[in-house]
Amino acid sequence: MNITWYGQSCFQINTSSPNNNKVNIIIDPFSPEIGLKPPSTEADILLITHNHPDHNNIKTIKGAPFIIDGPGEYEIKGIYIKGFYGYHDNSNGKEKGRITIYTIETEGIKICHLSDLGQKELKEEQLEKIGDVDILMIPIGGEYTINANEAIKIMAQIEPKITIPMHYQIPKLKVKIESIDKFFKILGIKKIEPLPKLSIKKKDISEEEAKIIVLTP
Numbered sequence: 208m209n210i211t212w213y214g215q216s217c218f219q220i221n222t223s224s225p226n227n228n229k230v231n232i233i234i235d236p237f238s239p240e241i242g243l244k245p246p247s248t249e250a251d252i253l254l255i256t257h258n259h260p261d262h263n264n265i266k267t268i269k270g271a272p273f274i275i276d277g278p279g280e281y282e283i284k285g286i287y288i289k290g291f292y293g294y295h296d297n298s299n300g301k302e303k304g305r306i307t308i309y310t311i312e313t314e315g316i317k318i319c320h321l322s323d324l325g326q327k328e329l330k331e332e333q334l335e336k337i338g339d340v341d342i343l344m345i346p347i348g349g350e351y352t353i354n355a356n357e358a359i360k361i362m363a364q365i366e367p368k369i370t371i372p373m374h375y376q377i378p379k380l381k382v383k384i385e386s387i388d389k390f391f392k393i394l395g396i397k398k399i400e401p402l403p404k405l406s407i408k409k410k411d412i413s414e415e416e417a418k419i420i421v422l423t424p
Contacts, residue, residue: 216374
């Protein structure tokens with residue numbers, strides 16, 4: 208499996224189905240108005256977490272993907288996907304509305320994408336739906352989502368084996384949010400060398416040691 212980050216909460220997951228066919232998943236392609244170059248690639252599956260311009264640029268994706276834009280349980284090409292509601296704020300959606308949290312199970316690996324989560328903690332029923340997570344994609348930039356401190360508390364609730372931070376300030380991004388530095392400082396990390404993509408198999412995931420992986424868009 209290869210995971211690529213394009214900035215904000217947009218990811219590409221290249222995976223294999225149980226019969227070894229290649230499957231390309233795209234999550235939350237953004238509009239170029241935010242200052243970043245959106246992905247221009249084909250997808251088999253396209254996940255949209257909520258209807259904001261930095262998450263729902265469907266037209267940039269080529270091909271004829273199976274589009275999922277809300278809660279439900281799906282099995283497409285042998286990939287199992289579950290979506291359920293979360294909140295874009297800490298007031299049960301009264302300020303900014305709802306988002307869809309997705310879990311993706313493929314190649315024996317479970318991925319959880321938290322979208323623009325604004326809740327300072329997850330509810331028990333949400334944690335039950337998320338379950339055991341191998342790779343967590345979590346926003347850390349604050350302002351529109353949880354910030355670094357709140358993200359670390361959510362990580363403690365989920366206890367993922369690998370965490371990939373997202374939705375933070377990067378060059379050319381016109382949205383003003385926090386950089387990754389605060390996240391590093393709270394965790395006592397001086398620096399993590401970013402990867403252009405994460406190439407991983409189930410056997411590479413440690414049961415004993417939790418890791419932070421930083422990707423470069």
